[in-house]
Amino acid sequence: MDTLGSIEVAVRVAWLAGAVAFVIGLIRMNSPATARNGNLLSAGGMALAIGATAVLILARQLLGEGFSATGWVIILLGVALGGGLGLWTARTVKMTAMPQLVSLFNAVGGGAAALIAIEDYLRLASLGEPVRLDHNVFIVLDIVIGSITFTGSLIASGKLQGLIPGKPIMIPGGERGRLALAVITLIAAVALFVTGTPNVALMLVILAAGLIFGVTMTLPIGGADMPVVISLLNSFTGTAVAMAGFVIDNPVLIIAGALVGAAGAILTKLMADAMNRSVINIMVGGFGGGEGVIGEAATGGTVRSIGVDDVAIQLAYAQSVIVVPGYGLAVAQAQHAVRELADLLEERGVDVKYAIHPVAGRMPGHMNVLLAEANVPYPQLKEMEDINPEFPRADVALVIGANDVTNPAARRPGSPVSGMPILDVDQAKSIVVIKRSMGRGYAGIDNELYSNEKTGMLFADAKQGLSDLVAAVKAL
Amino acid sequence: MIPEDVLLLLNNLTIFTLAILVGFAVISKVPATLHTPLMSGANSIHGIVLVGAMLIAAEVNDPIGYVLAFIAVAFATMNVVGGYVVTDRMLQMFRKKPAAPKPAEADAEA
Numbered sequence: 084m085d086t087l088g089s090i091e092v093a094v095r096v097a098w099l100a101g102a103v104a105f106v107i108g109l110i111r112m113n114s115p116a117t118a119r120n121g122n123l124l125s126a127g128g129m130a131l132a133i134g135a136t137a138v139l140i141l142a143r144q145l146l147g148e149g150f151s152a153t154g155w156v157i158i159l160l161g162v163a164l165g166g167g168l169g170l171w172t173a174r175t176v177k178m179t180a181m182p183q184l185v186s187l188f189n190a191v192g193g194g195a196a197a198l199i200a201i202e203d204y205l206r207l208a209s210l211g212e213p214v215r216l217d218h219n220v221f222i223v224l225d226i227v228i229g230s231i232t233f234t235g236s237l238i239a240s241g242k243l244q245g246l247i248p249g250k251p252i253m254i255p256g257g258e259r260g261r262l263a264l265a266v267i268t269l270i271a272a273v274a275l276f277v278t279g280t281p282n283v284a285l286m287l288v289i290l291a292a293g294l295i296f297g298v299t300m301t302l303p304i305g306g307a308d309m310p311v312v313i314s315l316l317n318s319f320t321g322t323a324v325a326m327a328g329f330v331i332d333n334p335v336l337i338i339a340g341a342l343v344g345a346a347g348a349i350l351t352k353l354m355a356d357a358m359n360r361s362v363i364n365i366m367v368g369g370f371g372g373g374e375g376v377i378g379e380a381a382t383g384g385t386v387r388s389i390g391v392d393d394v395a396i397q398l399a400y401a402q403s404v405i406v407v408p409g410y411g412l413a414v415a416q417a418q419h420a421v422r423e424l425a426d427l428l429e430e431r432g433v434d435v436k437y438a439i440h441p442v443a444g445r446m447p448g449h450m451n452v453l454l455a456e457a458n459v460p461y462p463q464l465k466e467m468e469d470i471n472p473e474f475p476r477a478d479v480a481l482v483i484g485a486n487d488v489t490n491p492a493a494r495r496p497g498s499p500v501s502g503m504p505i506l507d508v509d510q511a512k513s514i515v516v517i518k519r520s521m522g523r524g525y526a527g528i529d530n531e532l533y534s535n536e537k538t539g540m541l542f543a544d545a546k547q548g549l550s551d552l553v554a555a556v557k558a559l
Numbered sequence: 560m561i562p563e564d565v566l567l568l569l570n571n572l573t574i575f576t577l578a579i580l581v582g583f584a585v586i587s588k589v590p591a592t593l594h595t596p597l598m599s600g601a602n603s604i605h606g607i608v609l610v611g612a613m614l615i616a617a618e619v620n621d622p623i624g625y626v627l628a629f630i631a632v633a634f635a636t637m638n639v640v641g642g643y644v645v646t647d648r649m650l651q652m653f654r655k656k657p658a659a660p661k662p663a664e665a666d667a668e669a
Contacts, residue, residue, distance in 0.1 A: 089572075098610075100576075105604050109585045112597050119650035121601050126643040129607065133639070136610045140617040154617040157625055161616070161632025168633075169641030173648065181645065185599050188641045191634035195608045198631035202624060209621075216570050222560050317602055324605045325578075329571055331611050337571055338578040339607040346601040347581025351596060441594075448594035455652035 104128020190236035199228025230293030318347025389539030411484015603642025
């Protein structure tokens with residue numbers, strides 16, 4: 084074997100090592116204690132794979148086809164620009180805005196995967212030779228999935244950022260339009276497969292259809308459903324990258340892409356399950372109004388309003404308090420205020436725990452991140468299965484901006500939230516709900532918890548209400 | 560006798576299928592607490608597409624190709640760098656209280 088051959092082998096071994104690092108990194112993300120280390124391991128594997136690729140390109144040029152300065156200029160400029168932008172946004176983003184940034188990174192990843200197939204197709208077209216069927220199939224799949232995830236993730240990101248209204252935007256004839264796009268794509272793809280001769284125009288039709296499909300797929304979905312959509316699109320990007328791996332016969336792209344494709348699929352299902360909805364339902368549905376939905380006043384049962392001072396006394400003289408933070412807390416960015424209140428209570432000897440529903444916040448686990456950012460120690464964050472048995476022993480359950488995940492109606496059939504796993508807040512000895520109004524939650528139904536005789540409603544914005552509580556507890 | 564291109568396809572399909580199964584096995588064990596960092600971490604892993612973008616960029620030789628390759632490399636690098644940095648920022652917050660924990664807390668944990 085010549086020198087180039089040996090280098091090719093070494094590079095492939097490095098790629099394999101990178102893939103191993105990705106898998107072990109993900110395994111280490113099982114536990115908060117090893118998660119950071121796992122992410123660093125994964126990043127190390129990535130650096131190794133990318134470095135090895137640079138060596139491979141250089142070796143091929145110097146020992147074979149000749150040095151190409153243009154190629155290197157493109158690579159270095161692209162790395163500088165993309166790396167700079169990525170580093171800057173990732174360093175400066177507020178943790179509450181993190182889901183839209185993840186969606187943005189997802190968009191560019193999908194875009195890059197689609198571009199690889201497009202470039203490869205243009206290269207084949209310039210050669211003018213017939214394209215093998217399997218190669219054709221992977222190119223088309225890469226372009227379709229990559230373009231859908233590119234525009235879809237951009238729209239999702241824009242919705243979360245507030246650049247595009249979060250409420251569902253219904254496109255007239257939307258479903259028929261999407262069906263038409265799918266049919267066009269299918270016809271164009273079959274035409275490409277059957278003839279086998281490269282046809283750039285048809286490829287562009289497929290690309291355009293995918294880009295439009297991504298927009299029309301995401302626009303009708305409400306802001307509250309976005310986490311599920313981002314997760315789904317994350318899975319799509321992984322799959323697109325795996326397809327790009329088939330296109331250029333690169334095993335590390337196939338492995339990493341398939342890993343992420345599986346990860347996103349599992350996460351999507353977990354999230355949809357926790358919201359008691361099916362993924363299909365969300366994609367077709369177009370409801371889920373998101374934040375700021377103010378429904379009518381609750382009916383069936385009287386609601387007891389309670390003042391800040393009363394709540395402060397209840398909390399300060401309790402033995403154990405369980406805080407139930409929800410979407411409203413994230414929207415009001417009240418995570419620091421809640422930590423301040425919890426610290427104050429702990430100083431008075433109150434045992435404070437947080438009950439985290441799997442879908443609290445805007446993404447699964449998002450609430451944990453927000454509270455971690457506010458320096459809440461993670462052992463205090465209890466997952467649903469662990470905290471539910473503790474509610475009957477809790478003196479006060481403090482519900483902040485959480486709604487449907489506390490609704491006891493979920494235990495009975497016949498309600499839109501039926502079957503959704505909920506936090507057993509109603510079993511606490513006393514319940515305080517901080518809420519701006521009697522508005523309904525995401526499911527659009529009344530919450531029976533609010534008319535429970537043990538429940539006091541503190542009508543306030545989450546952040547304002549918590550600051551008032553802190554002041555009131557201090558004054559005691 | 561299997562032709563070489565078919566053998567390559569079969570190899571790739573084998574790798575693809577097994578990697579999907581590994582993905583399912585690894586991810587299903589992650590607690591909900593870490594789902595957001597996990598999603599973000601998985602998001603950075605598909606930044607591996609940079610390897611493909613670089614390999615393509617080294618081979619293009621026409622203006623359209625230059626532009627597409629440049630965008631692909633820039634996109635992919637943004638995915639990799641931004642993804643890992645933001646995931647690390649999140650995970651760095653997942654630690655026990657930096658200050659000395661109060662005894663009451665330790666009791667509550669036990």
